[in-house]
Amino acid sequence: MKMSEIWTTMGSTLASFMFLWTIMRQYCPYEVQRFFEKYTHRIMSYFYPYIRISFHEYMGDRLKRSEAYAAVEAYLSANTSKSAKRLKAEMGKDSSNLVLTMDEYERVTDDYEGVTVWWVSNKVMSPTRSPMSYYPEQEKRLYKLTFHNKYRDIITGSYLEHVMREGKEIRLRNRQRKLYTNSPGYKWPSYKQTMWSHIVFEHPATFDTMAMEPEKKREIIEDLVTFSKSKDFYERIGKAWKRGYLLYGPPGTGKSTMIAAMANLLAYDVYDLELTAVKDNTELRKLLIETTSKSIIVIEDIDCSLDLTGQRKKKGDKLSDDENEKDVVAVRKEGKEEGGSGSKVTLSGLLNFIDGIWSACGGERLIVFTTNYVEKLDPALIRRGRMDKHIQLSYCTFDGFKVLANNYLKLEAHPLFDTVKRLIGEVKITPADVAENLMPKSPLDDAHKCLSNLIEALEEAAEAEAVRQSGTNEEELVQQNGSFKENGEVPGDKVIDQGMNPCHRWIVNVA
Numbered sequence: 001m002k003m004s005e006i007w008t009t010m011g012s013t014l015a016s017f018m019f020l021w022t023i024m025r026q027y028c029p030y031e032v033q034r035f036f037e038k039y040t041h042r043i044m045s046y047f048y049p050y051i052r053i054s055f056h057e058y059m060g061d062r063l064k065r066s067e068a069y070a071a072v073e074a075y076l077s078a079n080t081s082k083s084a085k086r087l088k089a090e091m092g093k094d095s096s097n098l099v100l101t102m103d104e105y106e107r108v109t110d111d112y113e114g115v116t117v118w119w120v121s122n123k124v125m126s127p128t129r130s131p132m133s134y135y136p137e138q139e140k141r142l143y144k145l146t147f148h149n150k151y152r153d154i155i156t157g158s159y160l161e162h163v164m165r166e167g168k169e170i171r172l173r174n175r176q177r178k179l180y181t182n183s184p185g186y187k188w189p190s191y192k193q194t195m196w197s198h199i200v201f202e203h204p205a206t207f208d209t210m211a212m213e214p215e216k217k218r219e220i221i222e223d224l225v226t227f228s229k230s231k232d233f234y235e236r237i238g239k240a241w242k243r244g245y246l247l248y249g250p251p252g253t254g255k256s257t258m259i260a261a262m263a264n265l266l267a268y269d270v271y272d273l274e275l276t277a278v279k280d281n282t283e284l285r286k287l288l289i290e291t292t293s294k295s296i297i298v299i300e301d302i303d304c305s306l307d308l309t310g311q312r313k314k315k316g317d318k319l320s321d322d323e324n325e326k327d328v329v330a331v332r333k334e335g336k337e338e339g340g341s342g343s344k345v346t347l348s349g350l351l352n353f354i355d356g357i358w359s360a361c362g363g364e365r366l367i368v369f370t371t372n373y374v375e376k377l378d379p380a381l382i383r384r385g386r387m388d389k390h391i392q393l394s395y396c397t398f399d400g401f402k403v404l405a406n407n408y409l410k411l412e413a414h415p416l417f418d419t420v421k422r423l424i425g426e427v428k429i430t431p432a433d434v435a436e437n438l439m440p441k442s443p444l445d446d447a448h449k450c451l452s453n454l455i456e457a458l459e460e461a462a463e464a465e466a467v468r469q470s471g472t473n474e475e476e477l478v479q480q481n482g483s484f485k486e487n488g489e490v491p492g493d494k495v496i497d498q499g500m501n502p503c504h505r506w507i508v509n510v511a
């Protein structure tokens with residue numbers, strides 16, 4: 001018999017013995033267990049070529065569940081639940097599916113780069129320290145990883161890294177995402193740890209259901225996915241791992257819907273920041289610090305939240321001629337201190353919130369502003385580097401309509417599409433209005449009826465537009481004719497008589 005075979009036989013005998021002991025120990029008193037383990041471990045360590053690593057659910061007296069234990073649990077539940085013979089079943093995050101994990105004392109194997117390792121799920125009972133405690137014993141769970149000494153480097157290096165990474169990813173995918181908000185007028189009691197209140201985030205919007213140009217959609221998705229995978233890149237260039245998006249466009253064009261689609265694409269939490277409810281810059285900073293990684297911080301209708309338009313300099317305040325552009329910005333920023341909304345958040349406070357030193361804490365965050373009036377915003381607030389990507393959401397195009405027809409009516413083609421295509425190119429209609437018209441109004445409404453409703457709405461809009469246009473033209477004509485009638489010339493205009501033909505006059509604007 002070769003030496004290696006002897007070791008292997010001894011190793012597996014000892015492993016079996018250890019496994020048997022793992023099961024037996026629960027029936028022994030605690031003191032006996034401790035005594036036995038102390039001495040057997042010492043003796044065995046001379047002969048036993050296997051290494052064991054334990055992952056405890058709770059370490060010491062710490063109340064927080066160990067992240068390593070949680071990652072191992074997720075990893076094993078995804079990778080080895082098919083090979084385990086005894087499993088525990090628990091309800092998943094949305095109570096719609098069962099999650100299977102290894103039951104206590106179950107043992108499974110895992111193969112990594114040709115190396116086999118053993119995982120055992122374990123539970124130990126330890127007496128509580130307090131004699132007054134109602135519960136005589138505490139249950140402590142742990143996972144034990146066993147592998148041969150010769151694979152020490154590979155297991156403690158890349159294998160454990162792989163388990164942690166994959167486990168964390170599985171946990172992130174399966175976690176219940178949250179929508180946080182800072183409720184206006186709410187006084188946080190001193191015992192309450194956080195300034196945010198939250199509910200479960202379950203918005204169904206995705207980029208697939210968003211009505212917009214396919215090319216633009218692809219570009220945004222690529223931008224978001226690239227951001228979420230760029231941890232190393234941001235580290236290398238020495239920039240905080242965050243990205244600002246400005247979504248602008250008329251009401252009902254899908255700005256809020258896009259935020260939900262972004263959160264669903266990247267599996268991020270959403271922090272809906274109500275700026276008018278924030279007392280001052282200090283409170284704004286506190287709110288920011290409490291946000292977690294992998295989240296989107298949203299400030300909706302930024303133009304309405306605060307007067308951040310750069311127009312706040314009081315009437316009569318004049319800047320001396322030698323004040324440079326920088327000073328102008330400074331005066332504008334200070335002007336915000338008086339805030340008209342009851343909030344004392346200033347533009348500079350907000351800029352600090354976006355790119356100040358605290359904004360780097362936590363990492364992997366998107367900051368999204370939405371507005372209906374991009375031109376009203378202070379350029380300092382939306383300059384590139386702060387709001388890195390400006391996305392305009394606009395009226396519905398035929399491509400957008402096709403997405404909505406598919407969402408609402410499960411239609412990819414229909415004889416009425418041609419009419420919709422012609423009309424939608426002529427009028428401005430928001431995706432929200434198109435969606436509303438495509439919605440069946442009674443159980444008897446079929447796709448044809450819904451499309452006819454939309455066509456009717458488009459025709460009405462086209463007529464209204466035509467009337468408005470002709471009204472404007474008539475008004476212009478009346479204005480022009482009236483001024484000619486009264487004065488024979490347009491005020492501010494110089495009429496040059498060409499001499500040769502008295503009826504032929506050119507008007508040259510000199511104003």
Ligand SMILES: Nc1ncnc2c1ncn2[C@@H]1O[C@H](COP(=O)(O)OP(=O)(O)OP(=O)(O)O)[C@@H](O)[C@H]1O
Pocket residue numbers: 209210211212249250251252253254255256257258371372393431432433435
């Ligand atoms: N581009 C779109 N794709 C799909 N659905 C859309 C789109 N735009 C609007 N909708 C539909 O219209 C409704 C209103 O859209 P949403 O709230 O996203 O608009 P908004 O741009 O945020 O408007 P506001 O400026 O008033 O906040 C949504 O619930 C959604 O059903």
Ligand SMILES: [Mg+2]
Pocket residue numbers: 255256257300370
């Ligand atoms: Mg909105």
